[in-house]
Amino acid sequence: MYHHIKKLMYTVQIGTPDPKFGNMLLEQFGGANGELAAAMQYSIQGLNCDDPERKDMLMDIGTEELSHLEIVGTLARMHLKPLKNNRTAAEMDPLIAIAGGGGVALQNSMGDAWTADYLKITGELDVDLRSNIAAEARAKIVYERLIHFCADGGTIDALQFLMTREITHMKAFTAALESLGKDRFSIGSIPPTPKLVNQYFDDSTGIGDRGEPNARGPWNAGGDWELVEAPAFKEVESDEKGTRQASNGPAGNGKHSLHTRSKSRSRE
């Protein structure tokens, strides 16, 4: 159950209202990486979670995000308030001024309505935790950008608090994921196809106009990696020989022949 306590999680004080900044703040109110999205994502994941310990964590953090929503909303409202009565301020954002009376609404900084499509909820705990770690990283960087564009000390204080909490959540989600004891690349129950899983398809050739290299790194070299050069050209080669097969890739271990251009050519 929820209970509202008439006290903000972090006290908000601002100097001179900055309506344009208030508008940017809406990104963290009703935007894709904002507090409502975080609160809903974790809370709904929690409802789906059969693991009582991690469910407790999801509900704790989901609830804290609602408190963040309250802080951001309060902060944005303080900055947007002049839009209600000040014509010059109102012209900056007629939607907030005329439709919203200088108040916050569940929209992003461009006025797009909040949508549940922002949420990543799969019903698979480890997959959801990975989404949450990424969501916290995005929230952190959005707060950082807001801080860079903010000139008001009181506002920066509140944003620094909120930004810090996102890293706290990222640590908690990461620890929860690790505590499941699953292999890093084990997702779900069906194992990936051996050999194919270790093939890196080098789908770009040549050096770019600005010297962009055909790069090698731990993402395609060393360990189990097998570099497969230009698989598309290999497909064409085998196509011309009339031997092209639908496959799981250049390894060609598929079973079904494709009806290919080469076959129609061979009938000519």
Ligand code: MN
């Ligand atoms: Mn938050």
Ligand code: MN
């Ligand atoms: Mn968070």
